[in-house]
Amino acid sequence: MSEAALGPTSGAARSLDLRRRPRRVERIAEGAIVAVALLSIVAVALILVFVGKEALPVLFSAVVHEEVTPLAMVMPRAVNGHAMYLWQPVSDVPKYNIVPLFLGSLKVTIVALLFAVPVSVAAAVYCAEYAPRRVREILKPAIELMAGVPSVVAGFFALVVLATWVQSVFGTEHRLNAIVAGLGLAFATCPVIFSVSEDALRSVPQSYRTAALALGSTPTQALLRVILPAAVPGIGAGVMLGFGRAIGETLIVVLASGNAALVDLNLGHSTRTVTATIAQELGEVVVGSAHYHVLFALGALLFLVTFVVNILTERALHRSRQSLTGSKR
Amino acid sequence: MIPATSVAEVEGVASSDSVRKPREPFVRRDGLVDKLLVGGTGAASFVMLAMLAIVLADIVRGGAAKLSLEFLTEAPANGMTAGGIFPAIVGTVLLTLLMTLAAVPAGVATAVYLTEYAPSQSTLARVVRVSIANLAGVPSIVFGLFGLGFFVSTLGRAIDVTMFGGELTFARPSLLWAALTLSVLTLPVVVVATEEALRAVPRELRDASLALGATRFETIVRVVLPEALGGILTGAILAVSRGAGEVAPIMFTGAAYFLPQLPSHLNDAFMNLGYHVYVLATQSPDVEKTKPILYGTALVLLLLTFLLNMVAVTLRSRTRGKLKPAL
Known part of the structure; x- marks a missing residue:
C-alpha cells in the first residue's frame, strides 16, 4: 500500500493509530453501503413525490375542476x-x-x-x-x-x-x-x-x-x-x-x-x-x-x-x- | 381501590401458587382482584389463540380436500371453475425471488451502515431510521399507487423512450415492477432483523479482528456478517413470507387475473396466489363453484407463509441461543 493512499493524516496521529487503512476497493464498497442506506430515504421521498404528483391536479388542475373541486369532495x-x-x-x-x-x-x-x-x-x-x-x-x-x-x-x-x-x-x-x-x-x-x-x-x-x-x-x-x-x-x-x-x-x-x-x-x-x-x-x-x-x-x-x-x-x-x-x- | 388484606387472606392465597414468584416469599396477596386479573388476562390470551386456531381450522378443513397433485400442477380451466393453480404458484415464487434479490442486499447494506459505520449521534443515521420506520407504516395500497406512479408510469416509460424508441415494453404492469414495489415494502423487515443480528455479535470479536490488523471492512465481511448470518437469514425469510402474502401492492403493478402462459420475461404480467383469492372471491360469477378452489388456494398460500414463518422463528431462537452464552 502506497503512502499516498493513506490519506491526509497528521504525523502525530499516524504514529499512534496503527490500524491499517482501507484499500481502494474497500472504500468503494463502503461508499456503496452508505449510498444504499440512503435508498430508504429516497424511497420515502419518491412515495411522497409520485403519489403527491398524481394527487395534486385535484387541487390545481382546471381540467379536473370541471368535474370535481376540493370543496365538492x-x-x-x-x-x-x-x-x-x-x-x-x-x-x-x-x-x-x-x-x-x-x-x-x-x-x-x-x-x-x-x-x-x-x-x-x-x-x-x-x-x-x-x-x-x-x-x-x-x-x-x-x-x-x-x-x-x-x-x-x-x-x-x-x-x-x-x-x-x-x-x-x-x-x-x-x-x-x-x-x-x-x-x-x-x-x-x-x-x-x-x-x-x-x-x-x-x-x-x-x-x-x-x-x-x-x-x-x-x-x-x-x-x-x-x-x-x-x-x-x-x-x-x-x-x-x-x-x-x-x-x-x-x-x-x-x-x-x-x-x-x-x-x-x-x-x-x-x-x-x-x-x-x-x-x-x-x-x-x-x-x-x-x-x-x-x-x-x-x-x-x-x-x-x-x-x-x-x-x-x-x-x-x-x-x-x-x-x-x-x-x- | 384495593382494600388492605387481612392475614387470613394472605395465607389463604399464598397457598395457591398460580402467581407466586420464588424470590418474593413475604409478599402480601390480595385474593379476589388477583384471581380476576389472572383469569381475565388469561382469557384474553386464550381468545387470541382461539382466533388463530379457528381461522386455521376453517381454511385447512375447507381446502384439504382440494389439495392434490393435479391442483398444484395444472392451470385453471372452465372459466376458473376447474383445474389447478400452477401458474399462480409459479408467479408467486418468481415474484418473491426477484423481490428478495432486491430487498435483501439493500436491507443488509442499510443495517451494516446503521450498526457498523454511522456515528452514534449521526443525523443521517437518524433520518434513515425514521425513513425505515415510516416505510414500515405506509399502507400497502399506497405502495401500489407508488409502484404504478413511479415504476410503471415513470421509470417504465423512461426506459421505453430511451431504449425501445417509445414502443410499449416496460411502461406496463409487470413482474419486475411488482417485485421492486414489494422489495420497498419488505425492506424494513430485512433491516430490522439484520440490525438485531449485527448488534448481537459481541464487540470483542470486532476488536480482536481489528487488533489482528484487519480493516473495518474486512472485519465486517469476514467476522461480523458470517456471525450474524442466522439472523440475516431470518429477516430474509420473514420478508419472503410477508411478500408472498401481500396483494394490494401488486394489483396495479403486475398481477393478472388469468394468463394462458407462464411469465417468461421480466416485463410479463403474472398470476399470484393472494391475488387469485382476491379476484375469485370478488369477481367470480359463480361463487359456489369456485369456493373449493378458493379454499384450496387460500390453504396453499397459508401453508407457504406459515412454513416460512416457522423456519424463521426456529432459526432465530437457535441463533439467539447460540450467540448469547458466547458472551
Whole structure:
C-alpha cells in the first residue's frame, strides 16, 4: 500500500493509530453501503413525490375542476332538498364526496380497535406478568404466526365464515358490514398491539416492582399502579401502530365490508373504506382522468394520516424508553 | 381501590401458587382482584389463540380436500371453475425471488451502515431510521399507487423512450415492477432483523479482528456478517413470507387475473396466489363453484407463509441461543 493512499493524516496521529487503512476497493464498497442506506430515504421521498404528483391536479388542475373541486369532495350536495354525501364516480354526473369513505374507514377501524385493544393488551399483561414459561413459549410464537397470516386469507375467512356468524348473532341488515370488516381487521391488528405492549411491559425495570413490593404493595397493586402506568406510553404506541395498520389495511375490508358508500353510523350496514375504494376502482379508471387523480388524492391523504401516526408513535416509544431508563431525569 | 388484606387472606392465597414468584416469599396477596386479573388476562390470551386456531381450522378443513397433485400442477380451466393453480404458484415464487434479490442486499447494506459505520449521534443515521420506520407504516395500497406512479408510469416509460424508441415494453404492469414495489415494502423487515443480528455479535470479536490488523471492512465481511448470518437469514425469510402474502401492492403493478402462459420475461404480467383469492372471491360469477378452489388456494398460500414463518422463528431462537452464552 502506497503512502499516498493513506490519506491526509497528521504525523502525530499516524504514529499512534496503527490500524491499517482501507484499500481502494474497500472504500468503494463502503461508499456503496452508505449510498444504499440512503435508498430508504429516497424511497420515502419518491412515495411522497409520485403519489403527491398524481394527487395534486385535484387541487390545481382546471381540467379536473370541471368535474370535481376540493370543496365538492367534502361538502354535501343538495339532492331533492336533502344534503347528501355521495361517492358515485361512474354515474352520469360523477360525484366524488370522500366523506363516506373516510367515515367508513373510521367505522371499521373503531370496531377493530374496540375489540383488539382490550384483548391484546390484556393478553400482553398475561404474557409479561403471569404466564408460566411453558405457556409463554407457546403464546408468543403463535401470535407471531398470527401476524404472518396473509390479510387476503383473513379477509376470505371473514367473507365466507365470519359474516354468517355475525349476521346470526347481531341480526345485521346486510351480510357484509362494518362489524364483519372490523372483526376481520382485529385479527390483523391484535398481533401488532400485543407485541408492542408486551415489549413495553417487559422493559419496565424490575426495580420498579421490587420497590413497590418493598413499600408493602401487593403484586396486583404493583402491577396496576406502578408497572402498567410506566408501560402506558409503550402500550399507547402499540395502539397507535394498530390504528395505522387497521386504517391502511386493504384486503380484509375490500372482501368483508360490503363496499357500499353510505353515510350512517349503523355498524350493521354495508361500508366502503378509502383503501377498498382505491383497490376496486384504480384498475378500471382512465389514466389522467379526474377519477384517477381523486383516487391518488385518497392515497395521499391516507399516506399523510399514517405518516403522522408513525411519527407520533416513534415519539411515544422514544419518550417511554427515555423515562424508563432515567436518562433524562 | 384495593382494600388492605387481612392475614387470613394472605395465607389463604399464598397457598395457591398460580402467581407466586420464588424470590418474593413475604409478599402480601390480595385474593379476589388477583384471581380476576389472572383469569381475565388469561382469557384474553386464550381468545387470541382461539382466533388463530379457528381461522386455521376453517381454511385447512375447507381446502384439504382440494389439495392434490393435479391442483398444484395444472392451470385453471372452465372459466376458473376447474383445474389447478400452477401458474399462480409459479408467479408467486418468481415474484418473491426477484423481490428478495432486491430487498435483501439493500436491507443488509442499510443495517451494516446503521450498526457498523454511522456515528452514534449521526443525523443521517437518524433520518434513515425514521425513513425505515415510516416505510414500515405506509399502507400497502399506497405502495401500489407508488409502484404504478413511479415504476410503471415513470421509470417504465423512461426506459421505453430511451431504449425501445417509445414502443410499449416496460411502461406496463409487470413482474419486475411488482417485485421492486414489494422489495420497498419488505425492506424494513430485512433491516430490522439484520440490525438485531449485527448488534448481537459481541464487540470483542470486532476488536480482536481489528487488533489482528484487519480493516473495518474486512472485519465486517469476514467476522461480523458470517456471525450474524442466522439472523440475516431470518429477516430474509420473514420478508419472503410477508411478500408472498401481500396483494394490494401488486394489483396495479403486475398481477393478472388469468394468463394462458407462464411469465417468461421480466416485463410479463403474472398470476399470484393472494391475488387469485382476491379476484375469485370478488369477481367470480359463480361463487359456489369456485369456493373449493378458493379454499384450496387460500390453504396453499397459508401453508407457504406459515412454513416460512416457522423456519424463521426456529432459526432465530437457535441463533439467539447460540450467540448469547458466547458472551
